[in-house]
Amino acid sequence: xxAWNTIIQALAINGDLRGAREMFDRMPFKDVISWTxxxxxxxxxxxxxxxxxxxxxxxxxxVVTWTAMIVANxxxxxxxxxxxxxxxxxxRNVVSWTAMVSxxxxxxxxxxxxxxxxxxxxxxxxxxxxxIVGYSQQEDLKEAKGLFDGAPEWDLVAWTALLQAQAxxxxxxxxxxxxxxxxxxxxxxxxxxIAAYASNGHLDEARSIFDTMHxxxxVAWTALxxxxxxxxxxEHSKTMFDSMPLQDTVVCTVMVAAYGDSGDVLAARSVxxxxxxxxxxxxxxxxxxxxxxxxxxxxxxxxxxxxxHD
RNA sequence: UGAAUGGGCUUUAA
Numbered sequence: 319x320x321a322w323n324t325i326i327q328a329l330a331i332n333g334d335l336r337g338a339r340e341m342f343d344r345m346p347f348k349d350v351i352s353w354t355x356x357x358x359x360x361x362x363x364x365x366x367x368x369x370x371x372x373x374x375x376x377x378x379x380x381v382v383t384w385t386a387m388i389v390a391n392x393x394x395x396x397x398x399x400x401x402x403x404x405x406x407x408x409x410r411n412v413v414s415w416t417a418m419v420s421x422x423x424x425x426x427x428x429x430x431x432x433x434x435x436x437x438x439x440x441x442x443x444x445x446x447x448x449x450i451v452g453y454s455q456q457e458d459l460k461e462a463k464g465l466f467d468g469a470p471e472w473d474l475v476a477w478t479a480l481l482q483a484q485a486x487x488x489x490x491x492x493x494x495x496x497x498x499x500x501x502x503x504x505x506x507x508x509x510x511x512i513a514a515y516a517s518n519g520h521l522d523e524a525r526s527i528f529d530t531m532h533x534x535x536x537v538a539w540t541a542l543x544x545x546x547x548x549x550x551x552x553e554h555s556k557t558m559f560d561s562m563p564l565q566d567t568v569v570c571t572v573m574v575a576a577y578g579d580s581g582d583v584l585a586a587r588s589v590x591x592x593x594x595x596x597x598x599x600x601x602x603x604x605x606x607x608x609x610x611x612x613x614x615x616x617x618x619x620x621x622x623x624x625x626x627h628d
Numbered sequence: 629u630g631a632a633u634g635g636g637c638u639u640u641a642a
Binding site: 324326355380381385386387390411414420421423443446450506511536542567571574598600606609 | 632636637
């Protein structure tokens with residue numbers, strides 16, 4: 319059973335839902351892990367109908383299954399169902415509590431998230447982090463700091479979230495001090511620091527963080543590329559972009575927007591057309607480039623090609 | 629073997 323479950327999980331991660339389902343149907347014995355893995359796979363690939371059908375057929379749900387379903391519903395935007403599942407589940411552990419708190423916080427309902435957090439029977443540092451991140455995203459530095467100070471221990475997640483809240487509130491010095499005092503730094507927190515410097519107008523410092531990074535991933539490259547673009551240094555953006563090992567949809571969107579802002583709609587369009595997959599942000603950026611320059615004919619032509627828009 | 633937390637892009641206003 320363990321081997322089958324592992325294969326199902328691997329196929330699902332690869333996006334091969336059919337293959338996963340085939341294994342699932344063929345396995346001689348299914349345990350609760352098999353059912354949970356398959357159901358979660360459907361949710362994660364937005365096959366909600368099939369997910370719900372399977373969910374209704376699970377012989378027994380354990381606390382992991384319930385929690386996974388809470389997360390799946392919340393991620394699909396259905397917070398009410400998530401909360402309903404949470405209220406109905408027979409047993410809850412610290413993971414299920416934290417999952418629900420995080421779902422509320424991610425949805426921006428920090429009031430409700432805090433209420434639940436305060437009523438948790440047990441909290442661990444991940445529970446605290448979920449709240450810190452929620453407050454940070456709301457740019458509520460006061461509450462973020464309060465929970466940070468009350469957390470049982472601090473890790474990169476907590477530091478990164480607090481750093482972002484400080485940067486968002488213009489407390490660059492505090493962010494720098496926090497960053498300098500961290501016992502560990504990884505690519506994520508370095509990228510957050512790049513963004514912190516850049517959004518507070520310190521491009522050179524942003525650059526030097528980037529230069530000292532050991533493992534520069536696509537996100538770090540993009541952060542600095544976007545920093546130059548937002549500061550109007552199109553040439554620097556272009557240089558970064560051209561030397562990037564892998565140009566994903568996000569950095570392409572950065573360049574579309576950058577060219578659009580500089581008035582070079584042709585260049586914006588050219589980057590856009592070369593994108594193998596066009597995300598919504600890219601569509602918005604290219605459409606905006608045309609609209610801003612009053613190219614209404616092309617603007618309308620593009621709108622007609624957009625998958626969906628309001 | 630399955631569940632919870634952090635970084636980069638677009639979206640005229642304050």
